[in-house]
Amino acid sequence: MKNFVLTVSCKSTRGIVAAISSYLADKGCNIIDSSQFDDLDTGKFFMRVSFISEEGLSGADIDPGFAAVAAPFEMDYDFHDSEKRMKVLLMVSRFGHCLNDLLYRWKIGALPIDIVGVVSNHFDYQKVVVNHDIPFHHIPVTKANKAQAEAHIMEVAEQTGTELIVLARYMQILSDEMCQKMSGKIINIHHSFLPSFKGANPYKQAYQRGVKLIGATAHYVTADLDEGPIIEQDTARITHAQSPDDYVSIGRDVESQVLARAIHAHIHHRTFINGNRTVVFPASPGSYASERMG
Numbered sequence: 194m195k196n197f198v199l200t201v202s203c204k205s206t207r208g209i210v211a212a213i214s215s216y217l218a219d220k221g222c223n224i225i226d227s228s229q230f231d232d233l234d235t236g237k238f239f240m241r242v243s244f245i246s247e248e249g250l251s252g253a254d255i256d257p258g259f260a261a262v263a264a265p266f267e268m269d270y271d272f273h274d275s276e277k278r279m280k281v282l283l284m285v286s287r288f289g290h291c292l293n294d295l296l297y298r299w300k301i302g303a304l305p306i307d308i309v310g311v312v313s314n315h316f317d318y319q320k321v322v323v324n325h326d327i328p329f330h331h332i333p334v335t336k337a338n339k340a341q342a343e344a345h346i347m348e349v350a351e352q353t354g355t356e357l358i359v360l361a362r363y364m365q366i367l368s369d370e371m372c373q374k375m376s377g378k379i380i381n382i383h384h385s386f387l388p389s390f391k392g393a394n395p396y397k398q399a400y401q402r403g404v405k406l407i408g409a410t411a412h413y414v415t416a417d418l419d420e421g422p423i424i425e426q427d428t429a430r431i432t433h434a435q436s437p438d439d440y441v442s443i444g445r446d447v448e449s450q451v452l453a454r455a456i457h458a459h460i461h462h463r464t465f466i467n468g469n470r471t472v473v474f475p476a477s478p479g480s481y482a483s484e485r486m487g
């Protein structure tokens with residue numbers, strides 16, 4: 194039986210859950226997991242429903258009739274086939290720990306995505322990418338060629354049908370145009386516990402501040418540098434005796450875990466951008482299972 198996910202957002206009002214659950218039941222679908230959130234500050238409602246069709250219906254059978262349910266509530270909604278892998282373009286500069294971690298998770302099936310390519314402004318990771326039979330695109334960036342380089346990146350994204358771009362320690366600021374065009378479809382890992390220490394060299398900033406915790410933040414990318422809606426964060430303890438280089442070493446695992454959790458949430462349609470915040474629903478049972486143990 195096929196598994197689908199329905200994502201809904203709309204103005205909060207009475208009867209939404211009843212309308213959705215009745216429609217799915219009438220279509221012979223069984224709800225196996227459901228999450229909802231009512232933002233009392235904004236009056237917005239968010240819902241994620243995971244369901245199976247007990248009559249073997251396809252998305253094409255289920256989706257069209259829902260329009261009549263959605264219209265009175267002015268719902269923004271999407272039906273997602275849980276088996277369909279999201280096309281993801283990874284981007285990296287000189288620090289490859291997040292890239293390597295993502296490649297490993299993808300290889301053992303823990304991150305069920307279709308990696309359509311890796312873009313880098315350096316050659317450091319060309320071999321490891323090619324060894325995974327993934328296309329590698331070297332797109333060097335200078336102050337003089339930023340616009341052309343970004344046009345090349347967007348060309349790769351369009352030609353591959355990219356649905357999500359992941360900045361896995363890609364250290365170039367993206368243009369407002371690209372952020373707008375790919376709004377909600379670019380995730381960055383920032384190596385600090387935002388909003389502390391935005392921009393370049395956050396570990397150096399943290400050292401100079403004398404912090405006792407360092408952290409990592411995965412967020413959607415917007416034109417406002419490192420201010421996009423936060424998806425996932427975590428921290429690690431450090432001491433007075435450690436240096437910024439120690440922070441880099443300690444931070445690697447935190448950054449990799451935080452980014453992987455954020456991508457897992459996004460590809461399973463558990464994230465909803467809510468102004469400058471992100472609603473992140475819990476994982477459905479079984480969604481962390483690896484297709485094969487590495």
Ligand SMILES: Nc1nc2c(c(=O)[nH]1)N[C@@H](CN(C=O)c1ccc(C(=O)N[C@@H](CCC(=O)O)C(=O)O)cc1)CN2
Pocket residue numbers: 360363364365366367368369372381382383384391392393413414415416417418419420421
């Ligand atoms: N439009 C956005 N672009 C990027 C964001 C973002 O939130 N909005 N996040 C950054 C990632 N980042 C920190 O996590 C970051 C990367 C790079 C820089 C920076 O100053 N880069 C310089 C060039 C540095 C170099 O060549 O080594 C620059 O682009 O001029 C700051 C923060 C990714 N992009």
